[in-house]
Amino acid sequence: MQVHHPPAKPVPMILDILPDMPVADGVCPRRARLQIDLILLAIEALDLSGSEAILKAAKDLELQSIIKNRVMLWRLRSTNPFRRNSQRRPLTLAEGKALVLIACNLARRLTVLIRQLLLAHQQLQEKQLSLDHHFRLAEYLERFRAHFRSRMNPKRAGVMAYDTDEKLNELALLLLGQLLFCTGTSGTQRLWSSVFDGEVA
Amino acid sequence: MSIQRLYSLPNCTLTLDGWGEEVGLGNGDSAGRPLLSILTSFECRFNGHDRSIKGGREFFEQLITTASAYAQQFLSGVPYNRERGGSTQPVVIEQVSSNFHRLTIYPQALTDDPARTQSESISFDLMTVQLFDLVEAIDQFYADSQTIPGLTLNLTPVRKRQTTPKQPLAKRALPAALGVAGLATAAIAFFFVPIPEFRPTEESPSEAATNVQANSTDTVASGDNPPTETSSDEVESLDTGSDLDAASDEATEVLFNDAPLIIEPDVVDQLMVQLQENLFDSWTQEHSFEDALIYRVAVAENGNVLGFKYVNDAALARVDETPLPDLQYTLLDPEVAQQEPVAQYRVVFTPAGAVEVSPWHGRLPEASAEQEPVELGTEITDPAQLANLNWDLYDLMIDGLDDADRRSLSADISYRVNMTPDGVVVDYEPLDDTASEFLSKTPLPALRGAATNSDRQNDQGQFLVVITQDGVLQVSPWRGF
Incomplete structure (x- = not known):
């Protein structure tokens, strides 16, 4: 059996702004692990220094006791069942909260860009132009596709569902809209609550 | 004293008018910003739309509750079943396309609000950014302790039972029964099939079960026991030559043949329930197959699916319509596969949308199974x-x-x-x-x-x-x- 919790360490206070969810085993359900990692993937596609930024945010938010280095971050994110090297370890609620706090912190910093890209998408649709008519949007989509393909296991049915550029673009645009909701006054609480939708008894 | 509060976002402006109750109480924190405790009217205006939404407190509460719930649905993709008492909701938001959301107001459905005298319903097509600005205006209002403090943001995840059923409720109730009872999970899908019996000393009466036995490569102690549950439909869909291996993968073979077996009945039962729930919950794929899909599945002690094999042709052809590939952890190293204790199950996905799980190696006979099977009557449907x-x-x-x-x-x-x-x-x-x-x-x-x-x-x-x-x-x- 795996040990579900690391030896007792002080839990960062900031985690208390998010409630513990009443889930079985006290760990993040599958959909939560998937969604949190995808949200972070979208952030990395928006921001060239995304993965550095994630570690920096962990430090800024004083979450280093949970995410102390790159390897730990990779382990947590690899609890996403779509990953090539999906980890057979649980994602604890504290770890899930830490990733959500980081994602929303970064999303907030990218608010202007996120809004610009969503409006650009809107305008392209109105003019019936393809997505590559907007340089910055096309760049985001291309990077998202590259990140997704290089990290997700193509043998999984869930991943196979995104086997074309069009489908991956749709996913990237959906995540962009979701990221916008992460930037709001209660964005962190909203994202945290949403990953447990349909999972609590 | 009349008070106005304004929450202004680039695409949406929310204006609240009301009265303060405790004028001049001199609360230090709120100096200069009196408490708005009674809402008399509100107005919500979207950029690019001529019309605005106006109403009283009931209308306002409906609007903010619906917008907040819709935002959660947009984030999670889990539809929230708003069916409450069957009455029409005064505020409805629906997704029109990936980027458009339609907010519709039915003033007639309000029960106690000045706005109910407007008989016409109004729709606004909002872009995601506009919708977000509405939700953000609402969240800023919620976070404002000086404006109607009684209304605060209450975010709780949609509960399992509140999600919109993928199927009629009656069918959804089935799988829970199957997992626990473990015996004829088929009893539900096939209603009155008698409880299957386990007779270790006898030849299985079912030809199909014998086929499975012949195909099985088990070498473990209990491997002689054929799967015990048989139901008419499953029997038909089993085919001798079709025990198609997933076996391009050596690790999978090792897993099913050499990995130690978990045999404690309690653990086997618990893992079975867990597997059933896991599969049912994860089964979000569109499916249109006509024959039941049957798999042999190995599960680790912590409930993870380590591998699966195809038992019938349909199972191979339609594997993408099941959650199995998604749930399986990729085992790359046969050595590792050999060491981890596993429990093996027979998993049947029925065309009707049920997931049936039973122990691959059958189960020990129970007292009740000693009885002679009885011909059962037909189902009452009147x-x-x-x-x-x-x-x-x-x-x-x-x-x-x-x-x-x-x-x-x-x-x-x-x-x-x-x-x-x-x-x-x-x-x-x-x-x-x-x-x-x-x-x-x-x-x-x-x-x-x-x-x-x-x-x-x-x-x-x-x-x-x-x-x-x-x-x-x-x-x-x-x-x-």
Whole structure:
């Protein structure tokens, strides 16, 4: 059996702004692990220094006791069942909260860009132009596709569902809209609550 | 004193007008910013739309609750079932396309609001950014402790039972029953198939089961036992030459042949329930297959799916329509596969959308399985007859339950109960662990004990009996009224 919790360490206070969810085993359900990692993937596609930024945010938010280095971050994110090297370890609620706090912190910093890209998408649709008519949007989509393909296991049915550029673009645009909701006054609480939708008894 | 509050975002402006109750109380924190405690009217205006939304407090609460719930749905993709009492909701938001959301107001549906005199419904097509600005204006209002402090953001995840069913409710109730009982999970999909028997010393009467045995490469101690559950449909879909291996993968072969087996009945049962729930919950793929898909699945002690093999052709062809590839952890190293103890299950995905799970190696005979199988009657479907029986069963149950016991529960418990037209209880099945423990405190064992063989051959209606954690007894026909 795996040990579900690391030896007792002080839990960062900031985690208390998010409630513990009443889930079985006290760990993040599958959909939560998937969604949190995808949200972070979208952030990395928006921001060239995304993965550095994630570690920096962990430090800024004083979450280093949970995410102390790159390897730990990779382990947590690899609890996403779509990953090539999906980890057979649980994602604890504290770890899930830490990733959500980081994602929303970064999303907030990218608010202007996120809004610009969503409006650009809107305008392209109105003019019936393809997505590559907007340089910055096309760049985001291309990077998202590259990140997704290089990290997700193509043998999984869930991943196979995104086997074309069009489908991956749709996913990237959906995540962009979701990221916008992460930037709001209660964005962190909203994202945290949403990953447990349909999972609590 | 009249007070106005403005929450202004690039695409949406929310204006609240009202009165302060405690003027001049001189609260230090709120100096210069009085408390707006009574809302008289609000206005919500979107950029690019000429019309605005205006109304009173009831309307405002409907708007902010709906917008907040919709935002959660947009984030999670889990639709929230808003069916409450069947009445029309005054505020509805629907997704029109990936980037458009339609906000529709039905003022007539308001019960106590100045706006209800407007008879016309209004729609606004909002872009995601506009919708977000509405939600953000609302969140800023929620976070503002000086404006109607009684209204605060209450975010709770959608509960399992609130999600919009993928299928009619009656069908969704089925899988829970299957996992726990472990025996004829088919009893639900195929209704009155008798409980399968386990006879280690006899040749299985089912040709199909024999095929499976022949195809099985088991070398473990209990490997001689063929799977014990057979149901007519499953039998047909099994085909001798079709034990198609997933076996391009060496690790999978090792896993099924050499990995130590988990045999403790409790653990096997627990993992089975877990697997059933896991598969059912994860089964979001569109599916359109006509033959049941049958797999042999290996599960680790922590419930992870380590590998699966195809038992019939359809299972291979349609594997993408099941959650299995998604749930499987990729095992790359045969050595590792050899060491991890696993429990093996037979998993059947039925075209009707049920997931049936049973132990691959069968299970130990239980006392009840010693009885001769009895020809069972047909299912009662007449709604009037079911309604009558429903009340009979309710009375039988409520009479036989001790009030104190009933109120001692800490969780909802459920049973499936079969009843004849004469009101005789002929069969039942606890649908969860607590229900099994509580069984002796119900009249069900005594009631079934009174049934005769001819009762068992009579027609039967099937019912769902729930005792809630508050001690409330609920009885309903299994397939709904």
